[in-house]
Amino acid sequence: MSKGLVTKEKWWKWLEDKKDRLFLSERAQKRYGSWFPPEVKVVKNGKEILLPSGEEMYRYFWAGEEWKVEEGEVNTAPLFFFSLPCEARAIIEITDKVFLHEPIDKNYRQRRKSLSLGILACLQPEPTCFCSLVGGGPFWKNEEALFLVPRKEDIYVEGEGELLSYSEEGGEKVKQEIQTLQKEVESGLPSPLPSYFSQELYQHFEDEEWDDISWHCMNCGACTFLCPTCYCFDLSIEGRLKGFQLRSWDSCMFPKFTLHASFHNPRPTGKERVRQRVMHKFSYFPEREGNFACVGCGVCVEKCPVNWDIREAIERMVEKIDRLRA
Amino acid sequence: MFEKEIRRKAKELLEAKTVDLVIGYTSGSLPFQARPILVSSPEDVGKLVWNHFARSNLARYLLPYRDSSKKIALLAKGCDARAVAVLLQEEQFPRERIHIIGLPCPGVISRRKLEEKLGEIKEEDFSWEENSFLFQGEKWEVRPFLEDTCARCRYPNPPLYDELIGEEKEPWRDGSVDYLKELDNQSREERWQFFAAELSRCIxxxxxxxxxxxxxxxxxFAESDSPRWVNGVPTLSDNLFFHLGRSMHLAGRCVExxxxxxxxxxxxxxGLLPLKVEEIVRENFSFEAGLSLEEEAPLLTYKESDPGEFIK
Structure with a gap:
């Protein structure tokens, strides 16, 4: 992995032949919009590229004697996605683990293969942010992605590939400056959740706290649809003798998400659904994959129409667990 | 803003067991937010707040208790009380199970508008009154900071209540903002452009x-499988179908x-779609939902003497 400084001029030169293949997250655009050309496609998060809200998995028709099936087409042109660390982490540590582990999702894999990630350091964590609580950080990086810190006149870059050949050695001074900046941004951020949290949380599945925690949630899908890690989907057949199988986003907040054909619903009220959302992100997923299925971007907190705040649910359960351990 | 009186009243009702539950607002985890809260014990009434950020219509929080026998006190702005009136008229609750604590509404303030005009804002820089506020010592009128939905409000005062805390208010609506007029004056093409742009953003x-x-x-109906009207993908056509369907289903029921x-x-x-539908209902039936328990809801009432041939 190399490090270096890319001047503004060279940055724009590097972008020149990529203009029509550039994606930028909404939140990164707010901070770094001026570093990207007007052609850049602004998306809410990586889900919009990798897991579109609607996708034809295959088309079919009845050809008189037999069914004909054609698989859906997936765009494989190389694309670049620039986002904040939390949003990149959602892809690398969460959705990749879901769709690239067996059984592999072919469509996701094809899109993912052609997607290069750029991580833009987060220099202004917002009041709704909590990445450090869930194992991330404003300077979180990953070897597969470019890591960038835009400065006044240049960009500090870490990683591999073509962009690095445009860079110049920054020397010790730049290294110091970046380290100082990182320290400054990270100071005062909450420390990570205790390692026993995911395992112990499940022991509190039946606790009465969930009634109170879930009470004011309206069970809309704003949090799950806007979350960069929520990946649950529905499959439906659209058409009879001719049609397609549709994959569309679904949300554990909706009653129909778990409605059985018998009309029994194992998650009949908001309480079970809210608990599921918390448990999946903070217990089931980490127990299976080793990290939380929440990157602490805070979008759900910011966008919730009734200020349902997942941090409060977590804090309350951490407190309870620690009280019982003491 | 009458917070003390609200807490006192809530405590009194819970202690006397007049009600089992009180639904009101409390401070949120973010500034400039008041979120719904359920208070079931007199010790917790201190959590109740009342301010310019009471965004939710609390009548919505009654619905999970339809099949219980709980008696519930609800803090109700003009619109919350109107919604309760419709729920009562539609026989979702018996009147005696709902205790309405009416609150003349000072209007909900938009955080976005505050930020647009005042820049970076902190809660401690504000001191709030009903019609004005001080920001870093400077006085501002509330009116320009109201949510659009509240700037056009016709009924800040609850038309139905068991008791009223505070003094009745004049509506903010003064003719300076009429969103429907603006839309009505547009050509069909312009209106289509407007709604297409808005609804294509719907998730x-x-x-x-x-x-x-x-x-x-x-x-x-948006989640029905048979018949299946829309699928889960937020395309413009399905979004439009959902929002138009919802607006029509609320015709003569929406309390704006x-x-x-x-x-x-x-x-x-x-909100503009149901608003337009209610304007049509107002013009055709001289009716506004939730203003009284006695007046018949025209679209929920069948009469053999109906002058409309098509319905007989």
């Missing part, structure tokens, strides 16, 4: 529907509270 999270106190169908629009995470002007 169909159903926050609007779930925030609505009168959207209480057990199964929403705008909770749908305030709930929208994408800030889509979604």
């Amino acid at each position: 169909r999270c159903y926050a609007c529907r779930n925030a609505c106190p009168l959207c209480y169908c057990k199964e929403c 509270c705008g909770a749908c629009e305030r709930a929208c995470p994408e800030e889509i002007k979604i």
